[in-house]
Amino acid sequence: MKRKTNSFLPITFLIPLTIGIMIGCKPKFDIPTPDNGSVDASRYVAIGSYITAGYADGALYYEAQSVSFANLLAEQFKLIDGGNFNIPFVPQNSNGVSVIAGNTISINAKSTLVNKTDCKGITALGPLKLNPTENYGFFSANIYNSSAPFNNLGIPNTKIFHVAFKGYGDVANNPSGNFNPFYQRIASNFATSSILSDAVNQNPTFFSLLIGSEDVMGFALSGGISDTITPLSRFNNHVDTIINNLTKNGAKGVVGNIPDISSLPYFTTIPYNGLTIDQAQADQLNSLYTPLGINITFTVGSNPFVIIDTAANFFGFRQMSENEYILLNVPLDSVKCYSYGSLIPMPNKYVLTANEISLVQTAIANYNGKLSAAAQLKNLAFVDVNSFYKQIKTGMVYNGISLNAQFVKGGVFSLDGLQLNPVGQALLTNEFIKSINFMYGSTIPQVDVTKYKGISFP
Amino acid sequence: MKFNNKLILLVIILVPSFYKAQGFQVNLQGQKQQAMGGAGTALIMDGAALFYNPGGACFLNKNEINIGVTPVFAKSAFLDANTNKTAETKSPVGTPFAAYGVFGLKDSSSLKFGLAVYTPFGSTVQWEDNWMGRFALTRLELKVFFFQPTISYKINSKLGIGAGFVYSYGKVNLQKDIPLIDNNGNYGHATLEGKASGLGFNAGIYFAPTKKLTIGLTYRSQVNMKVRDGTATFKVPASLSENFPNGKFTSKLPLPQVATLGFGFKATNKLDLALDINFVGWKVYDTLAFDYENNTSSLLDTKSARNYKNTFAFRCGANYKITKNFNACLGMAYGITPVQNGYVTPETPDANRINYTAGLGYFFGKQFRVDASVLFTALKRKDTNIETNLSGTYKTNVIAPGIAALYIF
Numbered sequence: 072m073k074r075k076t077n078s079f080l081p082i083t084f085l086i087p088l089t090i091g092i093m094i095g096c097k098p099k100f101d102i103p104t105p106d107n108g109s110v111d112a113s114r115y116v117a118i119g120s121y122i123t124a125g126y127a128d129g130a131l132y133y134e135a136q137s138v139s140f141a142n143l144l145a146e147q148f149k150l151i152d153g154g155n156f157n158i159p160f161v162p163q164n165s166n167g168v169s170v171i172a173g174n175t176i177s178i179n180a181k182s183t184l185v186n187k188t189d190c191k192g193i194t195a196l197g198p199l200k201l202n203p204t205e206n207y208g209f210f211s212a213n214i215y216n217s218s219a220p221f222n223n224l225g226i227p228n229t230k231i232f233h234v235a236f237k238g239y240g241d242v243a244n245n246p247s248g249n250f251n252p253f254y255q256r257i258a259s260n261f262a263t264s265s266i267l268s269d270a271v272n273q274n275p276t277f278f279s280l281l282i283g284s285e286d287v288m289g290f291a292l293s294g295g296i297s298d299t300i301t302p303l304s305r306f307n308n309h310v311d312t313i314i315n316n317l318t319k320n321g322a323k324g325v326v327g328n329i330p331d332i333s334s335l336p337y338f339t340t341i342p343y344n345g346l347t348i349d350q351a352q353a354d355q356l357n358s359l360y361t362p363l364g365i366n367i368t369f370t371v372g373s374n375p376f377v378i379i380d381t382a383a384n385f386f387g388f389r390q391m392s393e394n395e396y397i398l399l400n401v402p403l404d405s406v407k408c409y410s411y412g413s414l415i416p417m418p419n420k421y422v423l424t425a426n427e428i429s430l431v432q433t434a435i436a437n438y439n440g441k442l443s444a445a446a447q448l449k450n451l452a453f454v455d456v457n458s459f460y461k462q463i464k465t466g467m468v469y470n471g472i473s474l475n476a477q478f479v480k481g482g483v484f485s486l487d488g489l490q491l492n493p494v495g496q497a498l499l500t501n502e503f504i505k506s507i508n509f510m511y512g513s514t515i516p517q518v519d520v521t522k523y524k525g526i527s528f529p
Numbered sequence: 530m531k532f533n534n535k536l537i538l539l540v541i542i543l544v545p546s547f548y549k550a551q552g553f554q555v556n557l558q559g560q561k562q563q564a565m566g567g568a569g570t571a572l573i574m575d576g577a578a579l580f581y582n583p584g585g586a587c588f589l590n591k592n593e594i595n596i597g598v599t600p601v602f603a604k605s606a607f608l609d610a611n612t613n614k615t616a617e618t619k620s621p622v623g624t625p626f627a628a629y630g631v632f633g634l635k636d637s638s639s640l641k642f643g644l645a646v647y648t649p650f651g652s653t654v655q656w657e658d659n660w661m662g663r664f665a666l667t668r669l670e671l672k673v674f675f676f677q678p679t680i681s682y683k684i685n686s687k688l689g690i691g692a693g694f695v696y697s698y699g700k701v702n703l704q705k706d707i708p709l710i711d712n713n714g715n716y717g718h719a720t721l722e723g724k725a726s727g728l729g730f731n732a733g734i735y736f737a738p739t740k741k742l743t744i745g746l747t748y749r750s751q752v753n754m755k756v757r758d759g760t761a762t763f764k765v766p767a768s769l770s771e772n773f774p775n776g777k778f779t780s781k782l783p784l785p786q787v788a789t790l791g792f793g794f795k796a797t798n799k800l801d802l803a804l805d806i807n808f809v810g811w812k813v814y815d816t817l818a819f820d821y822e823n824n825t826s827s828l829l830d831t832k833s834a835r836n837y838k839n840t841f842a843f844r845c846g847a848n849y850k851i852t853k854n855f856n857a858c859l860g861m862a863y864g865i866t867p868v869q870n871g872y873v874t875p876e877t878p879d880a881n882r883i884n885y886t887a888g889l890g891y892f893f894g895k896q897f898r899v900d901a902s903v904l905f906t907a908l909k910r911k912d913t914n915i916e917t918n919l920s921g922t923y924k925t926n927v928i929a930p931g932i933a934a935l936y937i938f
Contacts, residue, residue: 098926102613471917482708528709529766
């Protein structure tokens with residue numbers, strides 16, 4: 072008996088041994104502590120336009136503001152002792168606020184994705200503007216607080232020359248196009264301060280500058296019929312002014328360039344040859360257009376839209392060519408049911424012709440040349456935002472999520488087809504972090520993009 | 530203390546040549562063999578010979594029923610290289626089991642019949658909710674059962690041959706989140722579930738050229754597990770349900786061939802040593818494909834490259850008879866992973882590994898015996914998957930304590 076007990080004892084040892092090892096079984100990692108390198112993020116200010124402000128789905132609203140790349144960057148900066156980042160939030164329960172061009176009475180709200188039935192009775196998903204929950208008075212209620220000035224100075228629809236414009240918050244400058252109600256709302260002094268002066272007065276230790284898109288976008292979004300593209304010399308001067316002022320006290324920063332319009336779903340969603348017709352419709356259109364002798368013909372299937380182009384010929388219309396854009400704001404019911412682009416040539420304001428595209432793209436390329444040169448001159452971090460958007464257009468995969476620049480489906484752009492959704496903002500944040508780490512030797516971790524939403528579907 | 534020193538010395542000498550094949554292979558068979566690093570092709574110790582070498586089962590002198598279970602406690606964690614965020618698995622305890630029955634018409638007869646039922650492949654990996662890789666995988670449950678009726682024939686006192694027919698039955702359940710959210714912020718989810726079956730065989734030769742040395746050679750065939758009638762279920766926002774129709778799918782999972790050369794060596798009357806060399810044909814697992822019955826523009830058939838490579842595997846162990854009824858085992862193994870760089874997935878965050886094993890056995894009288902074993906291993910693998918771009922370091926710790934009861938008659 073004695074022998075049996077002794078021999079069996081070691082087996083019973085296996086049980087506590089096993090339990091002991093199981094408790095210590097959980098794998099552990101040595102997670103590196105983020106290093107700030109030469110970044111001092113104690114006072115970070117962000118200068119920019121829509122993307123910096125966190126504008127999405129056609130409006131500025133709380134949720135989108137909270138995921139602007141500037142705010143996400145400020146959150147990551149907290150890992151390297153970054154300071155507070157004050158954001159001029161709109162109310163959390165607001166449907167969002169956006170200015171209707173030239174209108175100082177009413178405002179727009181954000182869009183949401185809903186099932187819509189078109190003029191042909193076909194139901195499909197599409198964006199629908201919500202009713203505004205604010206009136207225009209929202210903008211004139213100034214919320215500046217000198218003890219907690221706003222770090223996020225991204226003002227939607229800001230051109231480069233507006234950044235240093237004193238009185239950009241003064242409605243008296245509206246007729247000259249140098250008034251912005253978004254700035255009026257947060258200006259330290261609506262009549263005498265500028266975005267730049269409000270930034271410099273905070274004595275920033277770090278800044279981000281992502282500006283320049285609006286210097287072509289006014290022109291591009293009007294189909295090339297209104298607004299002007301900011302001349303390069305003026306653009307260059309203002310880039311220098313802004314960067315010189317921001318760096319005069321030794322602040323470091325990051326500068327981004329701007330995306331080409333060919334990367335934006337607003338311009339690329341509706342195909343130039345989206346006119347799909349049957350034989351009878353083709354015959355009918357041919358019988359009307361052929362006698363004019365201006366080389367407009369139709370076949371079964373997809374055809375280029377007919378657009379107004381006064382320079383084209385005596386009649387002032389022609390068919391589109393492959394490298395031209397129809398804007399996303401074209402009334403689709405008019406196209407589908409009321410012969411827009413077929414019997415009725417598409418109005419100029421919904422079309423960017425090859426010439427207009429060329430003007431826009433040339434300006435963007437020149438601006439980008441200046442932005443990168445200016446960043447290099449001052450040894451600032453530089454983000455090739457243009458390449459980032461091109462990469463999205465090509466298609467990318469993040470942790471198993473396939474993303475591209477398609478409208479709604481692509482998962483990166485918001486419902487306005489121009490600005491990014493939270494996933495896009497998170498991806499952009501990581502581009503900024505990579506550039507900052509590269510330039511300043513910091514090891515700021517990237518944000519986890521999977522924590523951010525794409526478009527919500529009903 | 531004397532025998533302990535011997536065992537430790539033994540292990541140190543043999544370490545450089547231990548291998549063990551990995552992937553989603555379980556390799557938990559026979560407590561004694563498990564305790565010896567998984568070697569046993571050339572040692573006839575018990576009914577687990579039906580698995581390790583059907584050619585050796587005929588050398589068992591008695592009928593035997595041998596039933597064992599080895600709960601697997603595995604915990605994986607992931608450190609995202611871009612964000613420094615971590616995630617863990619909360620996988621349930623795996624319960625691989627093995628049951629062997631060996632019978633002869635007489636104890637002395639040359640022909641033995643056997644039936645082995647075991648779980649050679651399978652695991653359940655469940656990652657924590659909302660982890661950063663959830664669009665690649667949230668859960669994979671794979672269970673494979675082999676039923677192996679076997680005949681073993683002793684040609685003479687030095688040579689035995691044997692073969693078993695394998696019928697394989699399995700279940701697979703793969704889940705991941707879909708990056709589409711509804712208005713309440715809920716993400717979509719896909720569940721692919723199916724049953725699979727396949728056929729194969731397990732054959733072996735046992736040869737004892739001298740009284741001290743034994744040699745075993747076995748071949749376990751590839752088994753093609755086919756999922757013919759799987760069910761795909763998608764939870765997506767209502768407006769997208771037409772894009773993700775629930776329906777059938779087909780898929781297949783090849784279980785690799787394994788060829789083994791084993792050596793047994795009777796060092797003393799009390800000490801047995803074993804060395805097994807495996808060749809595992811993992812190259813056959815090159816693609817994980819799902820063919821959906823109802824395709825839409827959003828739901829296309831998928832083909833994910835796995836590109837496993839063939840691996841060699843070595844295992845080694847020692848069994849020491851302390852008394853007539855009581856024995857202790859030690860073993861080690863070093864395994865090269867079949868998963869190549871760029872192809873590491875959260876399903877099987879595999880890596881090269883060293884297994885440490887140990888075990889004890891005791892005879893209660895002449896007919897009843899209990900064997901216990903324990904296996905420990907730790908894995909670490911850093912990779913960026915070329916399909917999902919999931920990038921980071923996986924760590925896995927595994928501890929598998931097992932126990933088996935043998936009835937010999």
